[in-house]
Amino acid sequence: AQKITQTQPGMFVQEKEAVTLDCTYDTSDPSYGLFWYKQPSSGEMIFLIYQGSYDQQNATEGRYSLNFQKARKSANLVISASQLGDSAMYFCAMRVNDYKLSFGAGTTVTVRA
Amino acid sequence: GAVVSQHPSRVICKSGTSVKIECRSLDFQATTMFWYRQFPKQSLMLMATSNEGSKATYEQGVEKDKFLINHASLTLSTLTVTSAHPEDSSFYICSARKAGRRSYNSPLHFGNGTRLTVT
Numbered sequence: 001a002q003k004i005t006q007t008q009p010g011m012f013v014q015e016k017e018a019v020t021l022d023c024t025y026d027t028s029d030p031s032y033g034l035f036w037y038k039q040p041s042s043g044e045m046i047f048l049i050y051q052g053s054y055d056q057q058n059a060t061e062g063r064y065s066l067n068f069q070k071a072r073k074s075a076n077l078v079i080s081a082s083q084l085g086d087s088a089m090y091f092c093a094m095r096v097n098d099y100k101l102s103f104g105a106g107t108t109v110t111v112r113a
Numbered sequence: 114g115a116v117v118s119q120h121p122s123r124v125i126c127k128s129g130t131s132v133k134i135e136c137r138s139l140d141f142q143a144t145t146m147f148w149y150r151q152f153p154k155q156s157l158m159l160m161a162t163s164n165e166g167s168k169a170t171y172e173q174g175v176e177k178d179k180f181l182i183n184h185a186s187l188t189l190s191t192l193t194v195t196s197a198h199p200e201d202s203s204f205y206i207c208s209a210r211k212a213g214r215r216s217y218n219s220p221l222h223f224g225n226g227t228r229l230t231v232t
Binding site for chain 2 (some may be wrong): 035037042045047091092099100101102103105108112
């Protein structure tokens, strides 16, 4: 069975600073994909970034970067230069040998001005 | 591209009635659609996987007779909550996978969700 763990229920970050959201995962399958989604209070799920298990480099998308440490089975999301619009819930998710996504519990980020 | 439309966005119904939620892929064909349920401040829990032209696959603990899923075309899946009760009140959100895309790196595209309140 696959498991995604996000241990930070909520975080506060000052505007323009960076924040790291933790995510660890557990799977015995060597092929998997890791995703981060943002969910603002309106409810939609916004895809942020993807990391494949065989990818040699850490994924980056604009202000989002993924710190992928395969041996530790962690895939932390780093948001640089936080903006007020980054306040939302963030979910780490994993896909293994089918198309299903398993989600972590989520982390609520609040950006302070 | 890759827009998923979910309708309605909010619905209030009386206990005992049925509610249908639609999930449409507007600019792509979706071989597979997924239905999730989310309680406030909690994670998304997969309810079922819907494949076009075949029966849905339900996750353990999800009542198939309670949550009817129909995936009649490559662009439309529906979830019907039958004989709804207050405990069915939740946020329901669908997602779709583009037909033909590789599995690992293609993100699922989500609808905007439906907030169901059963009174």
